[in-house]
Amino acid sequence: MSxxxxxxxxxxxxxxxxxxxxxxxxxxxxxxxxxxxRTGIGERRVVDPxxxxxxxxVEAAGRALKSAAARGVAGADLVILATTTPDRPCPATxxxxxxxxxxxxxxxxxxxxxxxxxxxGLAMGAGAVAAGLAARVLVVGAExxxxxxxxxxxxxxxxxxxxAGAVVLRAGEASEAGxxxxxxxxxxxxxxxxxxxxxxxxxxxxxxxxxxxxxxxxAMQGRPVFQSAVLRMAxxxxxxxxxxxxxxxxxxxxxxxxxxxxxxxxxxxxxxxxRERAVLNxxxxxxxxxxxxxxxxAAGLAAxxxRVGDRMVLTAFxxxxxxxxxxxxxxxxxxx
Amino acid sequence: MCSMTDSIIEILVGxxxxxxxxxxxPETTFASLDIDSLVLVELxxxxxxxxxxxxxxxxxxxxxxxxxxxxxxxxxxxxxHGAPEVLAT
Numbered sequence: 001m002s003x004x005x006x007x008x009x010x011x012x013x014x015x016x017x018x019x020x021x022x023x024x025x026x027x028x029x030x031x032x033x034x035x036x037x038r039t040g041i042g043e044r045r046v047v048d049p050x051x052x053x054x055x056x057x058v059e060a061a062g063r064a065l066k067s068a069a070a071r072g073v074a075g076a077d078l079v080i081l082a083t084t085t086p087d088r089p090c091p092a093t094x095x096x097x098x099x100x101x102x103x104x105x106x107x108x109x110x111x112x113x114x115x116x117x118x119x120x121g122l123a124m125g126a127g128a129v130a131a132g133l134a135a136r137v138l139v140v141g142a143e144x145x146x147x148x149x150x151x152x153x154x155x156x157x158x159x160x161x162x163x164a165g166a167v168v169l170r171a172g173e174a175s176e177a178g179x180x181x182x183x184x185x186x187x188x189x190x191x192x193x194x195x196x197x198x199x200x201x202x203x204x205x206x207x208x209x210x211x212x213x214x215x216x217x218x219a220m221q222g223r224p225v226f227q228s229a230v231l232r233m234a235x236x237x238x239x240x241x242x243x244x245x246x247x248x249x250x251x252x253x254x255x256x257x258x259x260x261x262x263x264x265x266x267x268x269x270x271x272x273x274x275r276e277r278a279v280l281n282x283x284x285x286x287x288x289x290x291x292x293x294x295x296x297x298a299a300g301l302a303a304x305x306x307r308v309g310d311r312m313v314l315t316a317f318x319x320x321x322x323x324x325x326x327x328x329x330x331x332x333x334x335x336x
Numbered sequence: 337m338c339s340m341t342d343s344i345i346e347i348l349v350g351x352x353x354x355x356x357x358x359x360x361x362p363e364t365t366f367a368s369l370d371i372d373s374l375v376l377v378e379l380x381x382x383x384x385x386x387x388x389x390x391x392x393x394x395x396x397x398x399x400x401x402x403x404x405x406x407x408x409x410x411x412x413x414x415x416x417h418g419a420p421e422v423l424a425t
Binding site: 223 | 381385
């Protein structure tokens with residue numbers, strides 16, 4: 001049997017403050033009906049002033065470590081944090097998170113793949129296990145996405161929220177429940193402008209031209225993103241499932257990046273899967289970027305939706321553009 | 337034979353569950369169906385899946401009739417159209 005990374009723990013955390021569609025409608029030209037019909041989102045969580053991505057990551061990762069410890073896996077010897085909203089541009093947020101979790105001196109780094117970051121992180125973690133670089137890997141997706149939103153931009157202000165989710169991977173066998181089986185990853189830099197914060201990086205700084213305030217915010221071209229997201233997530237899911245040797249019809253759960261309910265339904269349609277097999281929790285948390293997939297997994301675990309051995313497909317699409325999919329079977333886990 | 341016009345009507349009614357007071361005809365405009373902006377994107381995605389062609393951003397617009405949209409899509413799916421374009425540029 002080949003050495004594989006096995007999901008041993010899962011944890012999630014969202015900040016307590018709820019912002020409803022009605023609250024947004026008081027300051028934007030929108031309504032609860034408009035947001036719900038176009039996105040499926042009813043409310044999202046938003047951090048209080050002073051709370052940063054690392055704070056959410058520590059909470060979620062602490063729960064994932066506790067979940068793994070309950071199954072006999074203690075600690076981690078590598079920390080990978082996927083985020084678009086690090087605590088600061090430099091240094092990375094992961095070393096601080098590792099230290100705050102008591103994981104002293106372990107390698108720790110951030111991944112920037114926007115909404116695909118968690119799937120990319122899982123792939124890097126699985127690769128580290130397969131290569132013998134680490135035996136236990138903490139993979140975190142954490143975002144305070146509301147900190148990069150233009151409050152006047154209806155297309156993003158209604159969609160995104162804050163949160164964090166994490167898994168612990170351990171070395172095991174591909175035949176075990178929870179084993180990560182196959183990945184499909186990709187990117188297309190010609191689509192960089194579809195999802196972008198134009199200012200704040202070396203491209204703008206080296207130009208010598210001061211940034212206009214709007215360029216410091218995240219901007220999204222909704223329609224082409226919708227179209228590409230559906231097509232890329234469907235194609236990537238298909239590729240990962242084929243490599244695994246599964247039939248699409250045998251998939252129990254499609255856990256897609258929680259971008260938009262209509263995107264996820266369209267992906268299920270493209271894969272000819274019943275829409276009920278697409279896990280949806282964005283009605284309560286919105287689009288949390290790199291945190292969305294582990295948050296959706298944790299919601300499914302808490303609801304008792306998944307059975308041990310269920311065939312799972314994770315799929316994501318995000319800025320870059322980037323996309324990625326992973327297959328695994330559902331492990332025995334306890335909600336934390 | 338199933339024309340592109342028939343395909344669009346079938347997708348709108350069958351897949352996207354668009355309900356109209358009168359039956360859809362080739363002369364029906366998208367705008368008259370009171371559909372939101374994402375429906376045309378969803379239509380484009382389904383056409384791409386069914387016909388294996390790229391539907392560029394802006395190819396379908398609310399002002400088009402179903403027949404006009406079908407003509408645009410027929411142009412995209414015809415053999416001489418060549419290689420697929422880069423997605424959503």
